[in-house]
Amino acid sequence: AEEMLIRSEKMSVAGQLAAGVAHEIRNPLTSLKGFVQLLQAGTTKKDEYYKIMIDEIDKINNITSELLFISKPMTDEKNWEKILAMINDVVTLFQSQARLYNIDLVVKSSEDREIYCDKTQIKQVLINLLKNAVEEMLDGGTIVVEVDYNDSLCIVSIIDEGPGIPEHIIHKLKEPFFTTKKDGTGLGLMISNKIVENHQGKIDIVRNKKKGSTFRITIPIAPS
Ligand code: ADP
Numbered sequence: 001a002e003e004m005l006i007r008s009e010k011m012s013v014a015g016q017l018a019a020g021v022a023h024e025i026r027n028p029l030t031s032l033k034g035f036v037q038l039l040q041a042g043t044t045k046k047d048e049y050y051k052i053m054i055d056e057i058d059k060i061n062n063i064t065s066e067l068l069f070i071s072k073p074m075t076d077e078k079n080w081e082k083i084l085a086m087i088n089d090v091v092t093l094f095q096s097q098a099r100l101y102n103i104d105l106v107v108k109s110s111e112d113r114e115i116y117c118d119k120t121q122i123k124q125v126l127i128n129l130l131k132n133a134v135e136e137m138l139d140g141g142t143i144v145v146e147v148d149y150n151d152s153l154c155i156v157s158i159i160d161e162g163p164g165i166p167e168h169i170i171h172k173l174k175e176p177f178f179t180t181k182k183d184g185t186g187l188g189l190m191i192s193n194k195i196v197e198n199h200q201g202k203i204d205i206v207r208n209k210k211k212g213s214t215f216r217i218t219i220p221i222a223p224s
């Protein structure tokens with residue numbers, strides 16, 4: 001049953017991302033059409049246009065690969081994975097939604113290291129946490145994804161400027177089906193927590209001093 005829950009949350013996350021991703025694909029398609037029309041009309045800038053068109057096709061290709069990736073069933077295959085690559089892939093998915101709500105998505109990291117993890121699962125956690133952050137910031141602002149390391153741990157913080165979490169519900173957030181949203185599932189944090197625990201890590205939830213919340217993932221860099 002747990003697997004079914006994980007699956008259903010996965011689909012709904014993918015479903016909600018789909019609208020944003022559709023926009024992300026439509027822009028390069030519109031641009032491609034424009035350049036085809038320019039080429040049809042005859043031009044001396046053919047080579048320049050071809051180069052732009054190939055870039056636009058690459059964009060579409062990357063986005064569709066990401067969508068296919070997150071719609072795959074949950075695996076349990078741990079490998080050495082670059083942390084920044086996973087973060088950037090997920091941030092890309094949210095970029096058009098962020099733009100729509102005037103949200104700046106900022107990744108802060110001094111270096112990229114590899115951690116021993118299941119890439120699909122960790123990306124799922126990042127998707128769930130970023131989705132929550134975006135949902136709190138529909139009036140705009142900045143979401144920071146910060147990466148730190150100490151000798152044996154990787155720490156990824158997702159810091160939002162939303163209204164924050166009321167003190168009296170903070171201990172309930174990881175419970176299944178706990179939601180304060182009209183169409184929420186209340187499964188995102190429960191699943192994320194399970195995934196991170198499956199990596200011998202933890203998720204800390206912090207009320208920011210000034211504004212908003214921080215969800216801090218701590219994961220061992222190497223298997224124990
Ligand atoms: P859902 O997003 O479907 O409600 P989640 O498990 O992802 O389910 O989150 C549970 C609840 O935790 C949310 O309904 C919300 O009340 C709270 N929450 C999660 N992320 C944040 C955040 N960044 N800021 C404030 N509250 C949050």
Ligand code: MG
Pocket residue numbers: 128131132186188189
């Ligand atoms: Mg959620």
